[in-house]
Amino acid sequence: MAVGLKKPILQVAGYQNSGKTTLMVKLIEEAKRQSWAVASFKHHGHGGTPALPENEKDSTRHLHAGALASGVEGGGVLNIIAAKAEWKVEEILAVYDSLPVDLLLLEGYKQADYPKIVLIRGEEEIRLLSELGNIQAVISWRPLPEEERTYPVFLFSEEEQYIQWFVQYMSCRLQRRENHG
Known part of the structure; x- marks a missing residue:
């Protein structure tokens, strides 16, 4: 959970046309199947x-x-x-945090330091993995070079695997929230 927020948040970050909205829809649909109330917003x-x-x-x-x-x-x-004039992501999240939902999904705001899934479509986008912080998982349209990473890497076609990861990831955070009030 991000500092000050009462609900778990997961960010979906990547460049334009990397599949962010498609992934957000899949995550929201799965959250609904899990009977989790989810709120989402995206950076324009x-x-x-x-x-x-x-x-x-x-x-x-x-x-x-x-x-x-x-x-x-x-x-x-x-x-x-x-x-x-300008909304800071923290201000938006504070509004969303007051809603009767279990978790928040955020699309965009690459540089924000919330737990995130990074989407990689092209080879030039691999640099995001060294530029962004708080990466929890990566979903790529192509196999990535073999490197030691502290997070799982999925292909975009491995939907069942990354959805299963999402359920496990969020279940853990929701359980932690429940245990700590």
Whole structure:
């Protein structure tokens, strides 16, 4: 668990088109099969701001009028938009940590020091393994050079194995959380 967070977090990091969103979906689906409540968010790494809902919706009109945060709830769905110059990942995680979920999955924010799975698609991306910290597992589209590593390395095609690793990894952290309140 990251310092200050009450829930386990696992990051999925890699370059654009490395399979981050595909992996996130697989992890979320498995978490649901395990009856774990999971929250996720991703870094909008494409420049600019994420698209807002339709401009004429009341909650969006509140933002345009100057509200720093605006939300709408209905049918059990809560949609909140909060705008400020820059959000630190720790601030976002603090908001997510207040949700009634068991674990948090974070897509992107490569340089953040949370436990992470690193995705490697091309040979030039192997350098991430020496640049990033807190690596818990690697999933690669191609076999990696044989080296001694402190984390498991899977091929992207070895879905059953890395999903099994994820279940074991998260089960351990959730159990630890349960034992330490």
